[in-house]
Amino acid sequence: MSTIAIHTSATMHHHDDHSHGHHKETFLTKYVFSQDHKMIAKQFLITGIIMGVIAMTLSILFRIQLAYPDHNFPLLEVLLGKFAPDGRLDPNFYLSLVTIHGTIMVFFVLTAGLSGTFSNLLIPLQLGARDMASPFMNMLSYWLFFSASVIMLSTFFIESGPAGAGWTIYPPLSALPKAMPGSGLGMTLWLVSMVLFVASSLIGGINYVSTILNMRTKGMDLWKMPLTCWAFFLTAVLGILSFPVLVAGIVLLVFDRSFGTSFYLSDIYIGGQALANEGGSPILWEHLFWFLGHPEVYIVIMPAMGIASEVMSVNSRKPIFGYHAMVYSLIGITVLSFIVWGHHMFVTGMNPFLGGVFMITTLIIAVPSAVKTFNWLATLWRGNIRFTPAMLFAIGLVSFFISGGLTGIWLGNAALDINLHDTYFVVAHFHLVMGSAAIFGMLAGIYHWYPKMFGRLMNPKLGYLHFWLTFASAYLVFFPMHFMGLDGVPRRYYAFTEFESMQKWLSVNVFITWAAILGAVAQVAFLFNFFYSIFFGEKSTQNPWEANTLEWTTPVERIHGNWPGEIPTVYRWAYDYSKPGHDADFITQNTPLSETMSSNLPHDFAGNEEAERIQEQWNIEHKNIDSREEVK
Amino acid sequence: MVLNKDIDRHNFQPKKFILWLFIVSSIIFFAGLTSGFIVYTGDAGKKLNVQLPHVFIYSTAVIILSSFTLHWSYLQSKKLKFTQQKVGLWLTFVLGILFIVLQVYGWAVWTNLGVFFINSNASISFVYAFTFLHIIHIIAGLGVLIAALVSSYGKLPNVTNSFRMEIASIFWHFVDILWIYLYLFLLLSQ
Numbered sequence: 054m055s056t057i058a059i060h061t062s063a064t065m066h067h068h069d070d071h072s073h074g075h076h077k078e079t080f081l082t083k084y085v086f087s088q089d090h091k092m093i094a095k096q097f098l099i100t101g102i103i104m105g106v107i108a109m110t111l112s113i114l115f116r117i118q119l120a121y122p123d124h125n126f127p128l129l130e131v132l133l134g135k136f137a138p139d140g141r142l143d144p145n146f147y148l149s150l151v152t153i154h155g156t157i158m159v160f161f162v163l164t165a166g167l168s169g170t171f172s173n174l175l176i177p178l179q180l181g182a183r184d185m186a187s188p189f190m191n192m193l194s195y196w197l198f199f200s201a202s203v204i205m206l207s208t209f210f211i212e213s214g215p216a217g218a219g220w221t222i223y224p225p226l227s228a229l230p231k232a233m234p235g236s237g238l239g240m241t242l243w244l245v246s247m248v249l250f251v252a253s254s255l256i257g258g259i260n261y262v263s264t265i266l267n268m269r270t271k272g273m274d275l276w277k278m279p280l281t282c283w284a285f286f287l288t289a290v291l292g293i294l295s296f297p298v299l300v301a302g303i304v305l306l307v308f309d310r311s312f313g314t315s316f317y318l319s320d321i322y323i324g325g326q327a328l329a330n331e332g333g334s335p336i337l338w339e340h341l342f343w344f345l346g347h348p349e350v351y352i353v354i355m356p357a358m359g360i361a362s363e364v365m366s367v368n369s370r371k372p373i374f375g376y377h378a379m380v381y382s383l384i385g386i387t388v389l390s391f392i393v394w395g396h397h398m399f400v401t402g403m404n405p406f407l408g409g410v411f412m413i414t415t416l417i418i419a420v421p422s423a424v425k426t427f428n429w430l431a432t433l434w435r436g437n438i439r440f441t442p443a444m445l446f447a448i449g450l451v452s453f454f455i456s457g458g459l460t461g462i463w464l465g466n467a468a469l470d471i472n473l474h475d476t477y478f479v480v481a482h483f484h485l486v487m488g489s490a491a492i493f494g495m496l497a498g499i500y501h502w503y504p505k506m507f508g509r510l511m512n513p514k515l516g517y518l519h520f521w522l523t524f525a526s527a528y529l530v531f532f533p534m535h536f537m538g539l540d541g542v543p544r545r546y547y548a549f550t551e552f553e554s555m556q557k558w559l560s561v562n563v564f565i566t567w568a569a570i571l572g573a574v575a576q577v578a579f580l581f582n583f584f585y586s587i588f589f590g591e592k593s594t595q596n597p598w599e600a601n602t603l604e605w606t607t608p609v610e611r612i613h614g615n616w617p618g619e620i621p622t623v624y625r626w627a628y629d630y631s632k633p634g635h636d637a638d639f640i641t642q643n644t645p646l647s648e649t650m651s652s653n654l655p656h657d658f659a660g661n662e663e664a665e666r667i668q669e670q671w672n673i674e675h676k677n678i679d680s681r682e683e684v685k
Numbered sequence: 686m687v688l689n690k691d692i693d694r695h696n697f698q699p700k701k702f703i704l705w706l707f708i709v710s711s712i713i714f715f716a717g718l719t720s721g722f723i724v725y726t727g728d729a730g731k732k733l734n735v736q737l738p739h740v741f742i743y744s745t746a747v748i749i750l751s752s753f754t755l756h757w758s759y760l761q762s763k764k765l766k767f768t769q770q771k772v773g774l775w776l777t778f779v780l781g782i783l784f785i786v787l788q789v790y791g792w793a794v795w796t797n798l799g800v801f802f803i804n805s806n807a808s809i810s811f812v813y814a815f816t817f818l819h820i821i822h823i824i825a826g827l828g829v830l831i832a833a834l835v836s837s838y839g840k841l842p843n844v845t846n847s848f849r850m851e852i853a854s855i856f857w858h859f860v861d862i863l864w865i866y867l868y869l870f871l872l873l874s875q
Binding site: 186187190255258259260262263264266267268293294295296297298300301302304305308312313314315316330331332333334336337340341344 | 698699702706707709710711713714716717718720721724725731803804806811814
């Protein structure tokens with residue numbers, strides 16, 4: 054059985070792994086230090102879910118403070134000890150909560166949890182590879198991520214509390230251990246954790262790119278790849294090109310913190326004492342940070358976009374509208390994301406002309422984003438839609454992407470941004486456009502590929518409950534924040550309703566907090582569904598969604614090496630849904646054109662004259678000449 | 686025969702590609718640092734006003750020479766002359782160590798002049814940071830050279846030997862070029 058497969062890519066050495074794997078696979082090599090991409094994907098996913106639940110809980114804690122700044126909750130003191138003396142959050146701990154909520158959500162959930170899970174799971178399965186380019190590096194990537202997670206969470210157990218300078222850790226707060234409690238040991242550990250995280254991301258990203266470019270199966274040229282793989286590919290490229298700059302910034306920050314250099318520090322007094330640091334510029338940090346930071350938001354959203362494209366096409370039973378436009382818009386976003394970082398810095402005293410340049414590049418990003426949005430809507434248009442939970446979450450992504458994206462056009466304007474900078478308007482904008490949208494993409498992916506990961510289906514009814522509660526609460530939480538922001542309410546304040554001019558927002562804060570609690574409770578439906586279905590869910594068939602991509606040609610029981618025999622060859626793109634003339638409404642990518650004579654179109658042959666001639670012959674014999682006309 | 690080639694290609698091609706991607710990210714890392722330098726000197730108006738240690742010229746010569754010895758060793762391994770390959774690798778290794786020594790000596794020269802790492806003019810701190818982070822890359826390069834040396838001594842199959850040789854060459858030439866870039870950058874911004 055195995056000898057026939059030699060001529061397909063990467064078969065040989067994987068068959069070695071294969072046979073080893075079956076003989077001496079222990080609990081440790083199968084579930085812990087696994088080098089199988091499917092297991093690593095599940096490790097990333099479950100770690101990501103746990104981190105997500107923790108970060109969500111943190112947000113509920115600070116939401117309680119915002120809604121009830123005058124109340125004491127004795128329970129909080131029981132839970133948090135001296136972080137909440139007398140049942141009220143300590144102001145420094147509030148800052149730590151905001152910081153760690155942002156850090157975990159952006160990096161640990163939506164970067165590692167999203168890319169780590171679905172790139173690992175889908176790249177080899179959809180492109181027809183036995184595993185990643187380097188399974189060992191893949192394992193290393195997960196364990197670096199795991200260590201980073203543990204270190205990040207461990208800061209809750211130190212006396213001075215976690216880092217508190219915001220997820221962007223601007224100096225001087227992040228550079229001077231004495232500046233505030235959240236600048237002490239918690240900040241040091243934050244930096245250690247992030248260095249490990251970046252290493253994990255880079256190793257993972259390098260592996261994804263190498264796999265995509267080198268290990269596709271026969272016939273899988275780049276233009277036959279599903280949009281998920283395009284998205285993962287470009288995401289990984291973004292990571293490789295932007296994360297090293299963050300490391301460069303962090304290295305300098307560590308020098309400032311620990312050795313007393315002055316890259317970012319100048320003219321600072323602590324407790325009336327002048328510090329020796331002189332001549333540095335905190336703006337330098339902002340440049341280095343946002344050169345990563347802005348691509349990072351696309352690292353977060355692009356995999357979600359790829360997942361949504363795939364899920365929406367499968368469940369609309371229609372080809373994705375504008376496949377090439379979808380790819381080019383992803384490429385456009387990738388390129389543009391590197392030249393817009395200045396729009397985070399409009400109020401740093403930037404030269405207005407430079408601000409204008411960043412404003413124009415920022416607004417140009419609206420073009421590829423709009424192309425994607427219109428293509429999604431056109432994919433849904435007159436589709437034979439199946440409202441699976443995955444489909445609902447994908448549509449939810451589009452909704453959030455539109456409502457959050459529109460405010461991006463406001464914020465991208467330098468003149469408007471001067472008013473809106475660091476207000477709740479920004480909070481509302483990015484929580485919709487990259488927070489909610491990306492998490493909905495991730496949830497769509499989980500519901501859709503759950504059968505591929507665990508061989509069972511999640512309960513759809515709980516899925517619907519989860520979707521509608523989450524969808525409603527996300528809008529109820531973030532939409533009112535726009536109005537607060539327009540009124541000038543600043544973000545990250547411990548008790549802004551103490552200002553007389555902002556007291557009126559207290560009732561809105563209470564409303565938002567209860568909406569957030571509703572959203573958090575809704576996740577119980579998901580968590581129960583997820584963990585229960587692993588063991589007791591309905592058994593899945595091989596291709597439960599009747600999809601075209603290669604992962605559904607693998608057996609339901611997940612084997613090391615993915616396909617028991619030869620790796621399938623690919624003959625067509627991934628989106629032959631409801632093709633006129635074919636009896637089923639989907640044609641898998643490994644179906645040769647010779648088996649679908651009744652539905653082939655001239656452009657399917659890509660200029661292969663011999664094949665065109667055979668098709669014409671067949672058409673004449675079967676009086677099929679006019680079928681195309683009829684369809685039109 | 687064709688079959689074998691095919692398998693080797695699939696074994697090593699993605700792994701070699703991984704190295705190239707690592708090099709790309711490393712380039713971005715130093716591009717970030719050097720543009721940080723440009724932003725700093727532009728914004729703060731503080732220029733690099735001290736002459737670079739003279740010894741950097743010698744260390745540059747040493748690292749360029751080491752690239753030649755490594756390339757010679759690489760060519761010998763292609764001709765299956767393994768003794769010469771080992772000699773070349775050892776020479777490169779020693780030159781690499783010498784390079785580190787010269788760089789550290791450069792720091793000592795500056796420190797004796799009172800030009801410290803901890804400085805109110807961070808463009809000088811930048812020079813220390815560049816050289817330090819480059820030395821870390823050199824140390825990684827020495828590690829790759831050791832891997833090549835081990836396989837040139839060991840009983841490993843020749844495909845592994847030549848693969849490691851190739852990896853070592855690519856990486857070592859990269860850290861060589863990286864230093865030349867940093868040195869030129871610093872000379873031009875003096």
